[in-house]
Amino acid sequence: MTDSPDTPVLAIDGGGTRCRIAFVRGHDRHIIETGSANVSTDFDSAVRHLLDGIQTLAQRSGTDAETLHALPAFVGLAGVTGQALVDRLSAALPLQNARYGDDRLAALRGALGRGDGLVAHCGTGSFFAAQIAGTHRLAGGWGSVLGDEASAQWVGRTALSHLLHQVDGFLPMSPMIADFRTRFSTAAEIVEFARDADPAAFGALAPQVTEHAAGGDPVALKIMQAATDHIAANLKQMGWRSGMPICLTGGIGPHYAAYFPDAIAPDLAEPKGEPLEGAIALAQERDKEIAHGYC
Numbered sequence: 001m002t003d004s005p006d007t008p009v010l011a012i013d014g015g016g017t018r019c020r021i022a023f024v025r026g027h028d029r030h031i032i033e034t035g036s037a038n039v040s041t042d043f044d045s046a047v048r049h050l051l052d053g054i055q056t057l058a059q060r061s062g063t064d065a066e067t068l069h070a071l072p073a074f075v076g077l078a079g080v081t082g083q084a085l086v087d088r089l090s091a092a093l094p095l096q097n098a099r100y101g102d103d104r105l106a107a108l109r110g111a112l113g114r115g116d117g118l119v120a121h122c123g124t125g126s127f128f129a130a131q132i133a134g135t136h137r138l139a140g141g142w143g144s145v146l147g148d149e150a151s152a153q154w155v156g157r158t159a160l161s162h163l164l165h166q167v168d169g170f171l172p173m174s175p176m177i178a179d180f181r182t183r184f185s186t187a188a189e190i191v192e193f194a195r196d197a198d199p200a201a202f203g204a205l206a207p208q209v210t211e212h213a214a215g216g217d218p219v220a221l222k223i224m225q226a227a228t229d230h231i232a233a234n235l236k237q238m239g240w241r242s243g244m245p246i247c248l249t250g251g252i253g254p255h256y257a258a259y260f261p262d263a264i265a266p267d268l269a270e271p272k273g274e275p276l277e278g279a280i281a282l283a284q285e286r287d288k289e290i291a292h293g294y295c
Contacts, residue, residue: 007072011282012075015077019037030057037078047092076279077089078103106275110272116133117131118240120234126151130238152250159220162219246267
């Protein structure tokens with residue numbers, strides 16, 4: 001979905017679960033994957049993964065690392081919440097011609113190209129993005145403590161909350177709850193897990209919920225419907241109108257398609273490309289900015 005100009009570029013798409021780094025030269029692409037790159041939750045670890053990833057990419061592509069450092073680049077990372085973090089990244093990384101932003105920009109561009117539409121991204125975390133009439137708007141992505149509703153971690157955490165409600169006698173037993181009870185036999189085990197669990201650990205529980213919801217489990221259905229209602233409400237707040245495409249992205253995002261109301265369901269659309277494709281397109285735009293002196 002991207003052009004392939006002669007000038008090589010470096011593109012980085014880093015989220016809370018993984019980071020992908022691409023060296024693109026014409027039609028040739030070299031892509032590697034490394035660990036999580038959320039600069040708000042663990043800046044030092046994110047930088048380490050980026051530096052190691054760029055070095056690995058240089059080796060695998062047969063290119064000097066210094067050459068990669070000088071390329072026009074787009075660096076889209078989870079947790080880039082403002083200029084202060086951009087300044088820290090710029091000082092910590094050896095990239096000389098990079099534009100920094102959060103990973104939502106890459107996901108939006110990858111899913112929609114240059115067209116109008118909206119993205120509801122639900123992976124380990126969640127966020128919303130809209131691209132309408134040449135402008136974009138971003139919302140959410142504030143992390144598991146203050147937000148990330150409808151994300152995989154939210155689904156897993158909510159499932160455990162419902163499990164505790166069943167322990168308290170407020171919910172009847174269901175196949176999903178029985179399934180979780182094979183791992184968490186007591187309330188103490190649930191609380192102990194939750195105390196130490198990071199978002200990825202909570203998110204790893206989400207597939208049990210989506211599977212049981214598909215099978216008609218009432219508690220799982222309640223969780224999935226609550227998440228879908230949240231997504232639908234936010235899409236409307238972001239400017240969605242009937243006929244405007246909506247892309248559900250991320251690991252759990254597409255699982256919500258079955259729970260949307262009839263007024264929205266017809267506008268659900270497959271994304272045109274992955275976030276890394278969006279990062280590549282933005283890196284190519286960075287090349288054009290440099291060529292025109294907008295450094």
